[in-house]
Amino acid sequence: MPTRTFLIGAARERPCTLVVCRGCCCGNPRKHPRTDHAGQVERLRAAGAEHGFQVRTTDCLGPCDQANVVVVQPSAAGRRSGGRARWVGFAMDDDCTEELVRWAAAGGPGLAEPPATLELQFIRPPRDARVRSRR
Numbered sequence: 001m002p003t004r005t006f007l008i009g010a011a012r013e014r015p016c017t018l019v020v021c022r023g024c025c026c027g028n029p030r031k032h033p034r035t036d037h038a039g040q041v042e043r044l045r046a047a048g049a050e051h052g053f054q055v056r057t058t059d060c061l062g063p064c065d066q067a068n069v070v071v072v073q074p075s076a077a078g079r080r081s082g083g084r085a086r087w088v089g090f091a092m093d094d095d096c097t098e099e100l101v102r103w104a105a106a107g108g109p110g111l112a113e114p115p116a117t118l119e120l121q122f123i124r125p126p127r128d129a130r131v132r133s134r135r
């Protein structure tokens with residue numbers, strides 16, 4: 001028998017969310033000195049406030065060798081349209097940051113196609129994250 005999920009309150013309207021890793025490697029200027037890590041988060045937050053998507057930071061997500069990692073989570077509407085979280089690796093330069101902004105501002109997974117060059121940076125999430133996202 002299929003399981004039906006009912007979303008109430010805020011979950012029904014949850015916007016696209018960028019989860020920006022800021023663990024041991026991502027965002028670490030000693031390991032990645034040529035990136036303005038703080039500026040990246042500031043830019044994403046400013047764009048999120050302007051375009052209505054959320055930005056939050058998190059501790060290490062796992063694939064440190066692909067830092068900086070950003071997970072683009074679908075909005076509730078995007079998830080209902082089949083969108084799933086996409087993991088972006090090597091998110092180090094301004095072009096990548098702007099593509100993340102563009103995609104999230106357009107609605108994110110399930111509602112808008114990702115920029116083609118951003119798609120090239122999609123990485124495979126760690127196994128436990130893949131299992132969680134299927135639930």
Ligand code: FES
Pocket residue numbers: 021022023024025026059060061062063064065067068069
């Ligand atoms: S610090 Fe980002 S994946 Fe480990």
